[in-house]
Amino acid sequence: SSQVTSVLTPMSQVNTSTVAVKQIYHPPAVTSVQRYRTTAPVLIPCEAPKDKVPHDLRQRYVNMFTEEFLKTTTNVNDAFEKALAEERTVYNRSVNKLKYQSVAVNALKRLKNQSAVAAKGGNLWKTQTFLNKMSDDMALYDSLKDYILTEERLIESNYPVQHPEKPGCAILFADNKKGNTDSLKRICCRCGATFSVSQTGKHIRKEECNYHYGKGVKNKVPGGVETRYSCCEGVMGAPGCQVFKLHVHDSLSLDGFVSTLPRHPGPDTGCPGVYSLDCEMCYTIHGLELSRVTLVNSGLQVVYDTFVRPDNEVIDYNTRFSGISEEDVKGNHTSLREVQETLLSFISADTILIGHSLETDLCALKLLHGTVVDTSVVFPHRLGLPHKLTLNNLTAEYLRRIIQESVCGHDTAEDAAACMELMLWKVKEDGKLKK
Ligand SMILES: [Zn+2]
Numbered sequence: 246s247s248q249v250t251s252v253l254t255p256m257s258q259v260n261t262s263t264v265a266v267k268q269i270y271h272p273p274a275v276t277s278v279q280r281y282r283t284t285a286p287v288l289i290p291c292e293a294p295k296d297k298v299p300h301d302l303r304q305r306y307v308n309m310f311t312e313e314f315l316k317t318t319t320n321v322n323d324a325f326e327k328a329l330a331e332e333r334t335v336y337n338r339s340v341n342k343l344k345y346q347s348v349a350v351n352a353l354k355r356l357k358n359q360s361a362v363a364a365k366g367g368n369l370w371k372t373q374t375f376l377n378k379m380s381d382d383m384a385l386y387d388s389l390k391d392y393i394l395t396e397e398r399l400i401e402s403n404y405p406v407q408h409p410e411k412p413g414c415a416i417l418f419a420d421n422k423k424g425n426t427d428s429l430k431r432i433c434c435r436c437g438a439t440f441s442v443s444q445t446g447k448h449i450r451k452e453e454c455n456y457h458y459g460k461g462v463k464n465k466v467p468g469g470v471e472t473r474y475s476c477c478e479g480v481m482g483a484p485g486c487q488v489f490k491l492h493v494h495d496s497l498s499l500d501g502f503v504s505t506l507p508r509h510p511g512p513d514t515g516c517p518g519v520y521s522l523d524c525e526m527c528y529t530i531h532g533l534e535l536s537r538v539t540l541v542n543s544g545l546q547v548v549y550d551t552f553v554r555p556d557n558e559v560i561d562y563n564t565r566f567s568g569i570s571e572e573d574v575k576g577n578h579t580s581l582r583e584v585q586e587t588l589l590s591f592i593s594a595d596t597i598l599i600g601h602s603l604e605t606d607l608c609a610l611k612l613l614h615g616t617v618v619d620t621s622v623v624f625p626h627r628l629g630l631p632h633k634l635t636l637n638n639l640t641a642e643y644l645r646r647i648i649q650e651s652v653c654g655h656d657t658a659e660d661a662a663a664c665m666e667l668m669l670w671k672v673k674e675d676g677k678l679k680k
């Protein structure tokens with residue numbers, strides 16, 4: 246196959262308006278492709294003169310994305326459109342050049358994975374062959390039994406458990422956020438500010454929330470050490486690089502819970518099921534609420550995936566981390582109640598649910614479930630609790646793959662699949678040891 250080379254159209258016009266940060270691009274016309282002998286669409290710069298990401302860097306990624314999309318798309322124009330859209334997403338998720346590069350590299354990896362999968366006829370990773378040998382989920386289910394959290398461990402890890410007196414209510418034993426006694430005061434989980442709310446939970450004053458989402462990273466510099474935020478490279482103490490209209494809090498309401506039920510008595514109907522689960526949440530006036538849920542089966546296929554409309558007024562979609570925007574949830578009428586009903590239709594009390602720190606997901610789903618395999622427990626941090634390895638640490642170490650760049654939104658299907666793959670890997674390793 247011919248090597249993809251692309252040529253950047255010379256800038257004929259630069260929009261110098263500081264207001265217009267809108268990116269426009271010319272639809273890839275066949276003539277321009279022929280003229281420049283390029284196989285990638287050309288990105289026309291229209292940003293403010295001092296853009297956060299150099300135009301030639303962006304064009305390079307447009308080219309590379311195009312190359313990948315051309316492997317899976319027969320229509321060239323479709324590949325062009327997709328590549329431009331992909332680049333646009335990467336660009337929108339990046340605050341600076343450094344972050345752009347890391348997000349773009351991850352996006353490219355994902356696309357390469359996808360085209361590799363497509364090339365192999367949908368055969369995912371080498372665990373698939375292993376799985377086929379296991380004949381059905383029952384063998385996997387039995388192998389995973391050793392990893393199911395004990396009741397003590399569930400409590401210790403702050404999983405929601407049935408409230409002893411109130412039906413439909415959960416209790417968190419390790420809840421350490423109860424320090425706040427004033428019911429009309431909240432502490433912002435982003436910037437740490439205290440803010441006042443009305444009886445209904447609405448903000449009394451409109452105050453901006455200004456913070457750094459990154460961590461302080463120490464760097465050696467001539468003459469000493471300096472600490473900079475990982476998000477924006479700003480020096481420690483610099484004003485926040487992220488500004489939101491309002492403060493948010495991350496309380497989880499503990500009512501409206503449903504329990505998974507034992508399977509109907511009768512002849513054994515086979516495996517109770519093994520699924521991996523990941524959720525996204527957004528900030529509402531009542532704290533954290535579910536905005537998306539995805540379940541993946543042991544074949545790494547998505548079996549359930551839906552956006553969810555939160556019950557209460559949304560303050561912030563948490564788009565940077567969740568990848569979810571208002572458009573995703575707006576016009577979606579799936580309620581938490583409906584999600585619960587659907588889940589209970591195929592998940593019983595014996596179904597194994599796999600996830601990474603699944604306690605928050607179960608709280609968001611308002612689901613009481615005791616048969617849990619938690620990858621943060623199966624693969625513990627060498628320093629022990631409260632230290633935990635991130636899912637990204639684990640996939641990099643065990644699956645040799647990078648996912649979930651912190652600046653870019655999570656992909657629930659990718660995260661859920663990663664947890665499933667980690668457990669498939671673990672079970673496979675156990676099998677090796679037994680021999
Ligand atoms: Zn910052």
Ligand SMILES: [Zn+2]
Pocket residue numbers: 433434435436437438453454455491492493
């Ligand atoms: Zn705040």
